[in-house]
Amino acid sequence: MNIAVNTKGSKYHVNEKGYYGKFGGAYIPEMLYPNVEELRTKYMEIMSDPAFQKEFEDLLRDYVGRPSPLYLAKRLSEKYGAQIYLKREDLNHTGAHKINNTIGQILLAQRLGKKRIIAETGAGQHGVATATVCALMGLECIVYMGSVDIQRQAPNVARMKMLGATVVAATSGSQTLKDATNEAIRDWINNPVDTHYIIGSVVGPHPYPDMVARFQSVISEEIRAQLKEKTGSELPDYVVACVGGGSNAAGTFFHFTEDEGVKLVAVEAAGQGVHSGYSAATSQLGKIGVIHASKTLLMQTEDGQIVEPHSISAGLDYPGVGPMHAHLYDTGRGLFLNATDEESLQAAYELCSLEGIIPALESAHALAKLKELDLKPTDVVVVCLSGRGDKDLETYIKNLKK
Amino acid sequence: MNRIDQLFSKKQNNILNIYCTAGYPAINDTVGVMQSLEAAGADMVELGMPFSDPLADGPVIQASSTKAIANGMSIKKLFEQLKDVRQRVNLPIILMGYINPVLQFGVENFLEHCAATGVDGIILPDLPMDEYEDEYKPLFEKHGLHLIFLITPETSDERIRKIDGLSRGFVYAVSSSSTTGKDKEFAGQKQYFERIKKLQLKNPVLIGFGIKDKATFEAASAYSNGAIIGSAFVKALETSNDVPQTVNQFVKAIIN
Numbered sequence: 001m002n003i004a005v006n007t008k009g010s011k012y013h014v015n016e017k018g019y020y021g022k023f024g025g026a027y028i029p030e031m032l033y034p035n036v037e038e039l040r041t042k043y044m045e046i047m048s049d050p051a052f053q054k055e056f057e058d059l060l061r062d063y064v065g066r067p068s069p070l071y072l073a074k075r076l077s078e079k080y081g082a083q084i085y086l087k088r089e090d091l092n093h094t095g096a097h098k099i100n101n102t103i104g105q106i107l108l109a110q111r112l113g114k115k116r117i118i119a120e121t122g123a124g125q126h127g128v129a130t131a132t133v134c135a136l137m138g139l140e141c142i143v144y145m146g147s148v149d150i151q152r153q154a155p156n157v158a159r160m161k162m163l164g165a166t167v168v169a170a171t172s173g174s175q176t177l178k179d180a181t182n183e184a185i186r187d188w189i190n191n192p193v194d195t196h197y198i199i200g201s202v203v204g205p206h207p208y209p210d211m212v213a214r215f216q217s218v219i220s221e222e223i224r225a226q227l228k229e230k231t232g233s234e235l236p237d238y239v240v241a242c243v244g245g246g247s248n249a250a251g252t253f254f255h256f257t258e259d260e261g262v263k264l265v266a267v268e269a270a271g272q273g274v275h276s277g278y279s280a281a282t283s284q285l286g287k288i289g290v291i292h293a294s295k296t297l298l299m300q301t302e303d304g305q306i307v308e309p310h311s312i313s314a315g316l317d318y319p320g321v322g323p324m325h326a327h328l329y330d331t332g333r334g335l336f337l338n339a340t341d342e343e344s345l346q347a348a349y350e351l352c353s354l355e356g357i358i359p360a361l362e363s364a365h366a367l368a369k370l371k372e373l374d375l376k377p378t379d380v381v382v383v384c385l386s387g388r389g390d391k392d393l394e395t396y397i398k399n400l401k402k
Numbered sequence: 403m404n405r406i407d408q409l410f411s412k413k414q415n416n417i418l419n420i421y422c423t424a425g426y427p428a429i430n431d432t433v434g435v436m437q438s439l440e441a442a443g444a445d446m447v448e449l450g451m452p453f454s455d456p457l458a459d460g461p462v463i464q465a466s467s468t469k470a471i472a473n474g475m476s477i478k479k480l481f482e483q484l485k486d487v488r489q490r491v492n493l494p495i496i497l498m499g500y501i502n503p504v505l506q507f508g509v510e511n512f513l514e515h516c517a518a519t520g521v522d523g524i525i526l527p528d529l530p531m532d533e534y535e536d537e538y539k540p541l542f543e544k545h546g547l548h549l550i551f552l553i554t555p556e557t558s559d560e561r562i563r564k565i566d567g568l569s570r571g572f573v574y575a576v577s578s579s580s581t582t583g584k585d586k587e588f589a590g591q592k593q594y595f596e597r598i599k600k601l602q603l604k605n606p607v608l609i610g611f612g613i614k615d616k617a618t619f620e621a622a623s624a625y626s627n628g629a630i631i632g633s634a635f636v637k638a639l640e641t642s643n644d645v646p647q648t649v650n651q652f653v654k655a656i657i658n
């Protein structure tokens with residue numbers, strides 16, 4: 001288990017001040033200082049504890065079902081002329097990579113003596129993963145979700161409720177993921193002592209981006225071992241992942257950042273097209289600023305008001321991007337592509353017909369860019385299949401008929 | 403001398419600081435509301451620069467911010483409105499806002515405009531102390547602008563001292579661990595207020611969050627140099643047909 005690996009001296013991981021290059025930090029109001037400071041001073045100590053790591057590992061194995069398979073997708077490989085592997089995060093309990101992080105954070109919250117858990121959710125995947133671990137540990141769970149998303153993602157709302165969580169509608173602003181995050185932060189301000197906030201991606205104030213990336217880093221740790229077994233080398237030519245806030249991508253990239261020969265490909269949601277006015281391609285449309293207490297790239301007006309993004313996939317519908325990714329973009333270490341709603345739908349249908357796998361709409365964005373990588377037959381490509389498509393069936397069926 | 407310091411050199415008790423959102427209720431109400439506040443007897447005004455995602459604010463100030471942005475308010479617009487404000491308003495003026503719009507305007511540009519229009523103090527709740535010390539302190543001082551920091555019931559004595567050391571003008575004591583406009587039990591905060599008093603800070607202290615009427619204003623002022631009223635005032639403006647009269651009645655009900 002490598003979640004506490006020392007990344008000091010790396011150009012691509014967080015520095016001792018909580019920054020990735022010029023991105024990151026903790027732009028929090030004083031009301032949040034004790035909570036965030038407690039996390040900052042304790043997270044590495046807790047994550048380094050062998051007893052903690054054993055508990056995390058045991059739950060990932062026996063409860064989540066890890067390691068997730070690394071599957072050589074033969075027909076997809078044939079079509080794109082390369083060796084394409086899918087990292088099957090869709091096979092995890094609750095259907096996405098999100099559970100890696102919620103298992104880690106719930107164990108951490110227990111060690112901090114917290115009694116009450118809050119979370120934000122967009123598509124509902126992180127909300128379900130949080131409700132799940134709260135049920136597992138017998139902790140109170142409150143999930144904030146934009147009213148618009150509550151309507152778009154009804155099955156996940158029902159799942160959270162069945163798991164015992166209270167789902168609170170965020171009715172402020174545009175009533176989507178950004179506003180759900182605002183409401184969760186406001187809840188934390190109002191409940192500073194007994195509550196832990198399980199953020200669902202590599203966003204928010206330091207140490208969240210690093211902490212969440214570390215819990216998700218099991219993805220790339222496993223990929224290295226699995227590739228070694230299958231190909232004789234730990235190193236692929238490409239790793240590809242979709243980016244909303246960027247947690248599945250951070251997990252997929254984590255143990256490859258220093259291997260400069262491995263191309264890190266991040267795929268953002270272009271929505272109806274990067275310049276259509278209905279897009280969530282933050283690296284292309286964003287400017288540096290502060291969102292949810294992190295200095296990073298974000299979509300905003302000239303006056304510094306945060307603008308509403310658009311994506312067919314609720315999980316990528318976020319106007320910012322984690323500071324680690326802003327830095328990978330800024331340094332050129334990451335290759336940032338984007339996929340439209342339509343391209344992603346087509347990529348999802350293609351994976352169904354070629355491999356018999358219905359991917360989450362988010363993950364379909366990553367698949368949609370295989371066609372733009374200049375692939376050779378010898379190239380080894382790993383795509384993070386971050387989640388399964390059950391939650392998106394309605395969208396898939398609706399668009400098939402069109 | 404900075405108008406905030408002037409005020410505290412003349413008056414140490416029952417300082418009434420009223421928050422209102424710039425460009426609210428109507429875009430051109432900004433200066434008029436301040437004039438009415440001054441006429442009615444308020445001591446200081448905190449002008450909110452509206453932000454789309456105000457993390458530390460409750461529903462009332464959120465709604466006023468959304469409305470003000472829809473009205474066309476921005477930092478640029480605000481400085482246009484404040485151009486001649488010192489011919490009409492003598493109250494100390496504090497701009498309160500979140501860091502992102504200020505970063506987009508440019509911190510130095512922002513401070514220059516503040517100094518040129520006669521702003522006295524600034525509150526940026528999401529600008530961390532370290533960042534201020536490392537990057538911006540000399541700029542604020544060069545322009546004679548006070549940056550006012552917040553403390554909360556969870557802030558340790560040691561940290562309060564550090565905040566006091568870095569704050570200019572006054573220290574803003576948040577009454578309870580909450581967002582703005584929450585009605586948390588005021589009496590339970592006695593210990594916290596007494597703890598602050600005992601620390602004998604170098605700066606005056608104003609208490610804010612949850613102060614809404616004469617009773618809460620007086621209770622807060624008993625432990626400090628005065629208090630800040632925000633949500634309750636914004637709420638009064640929300641339903642007002644006659645802004646100057648509403649402002650007058652609101653202030654009078656508190657100080658008379």
Ligand SMILES: Cc1ncc(COP(=O)(O)O)c(C=O)c1O
Nearest residue numbers: 244245246247248315362386387
């Ligand atoms: C399956 C799946 N993939 C990706 C994401 C996007 O999140 P992140 O960018 O943090 O991986 C989500 C978010 O809901 C998701 O459900």
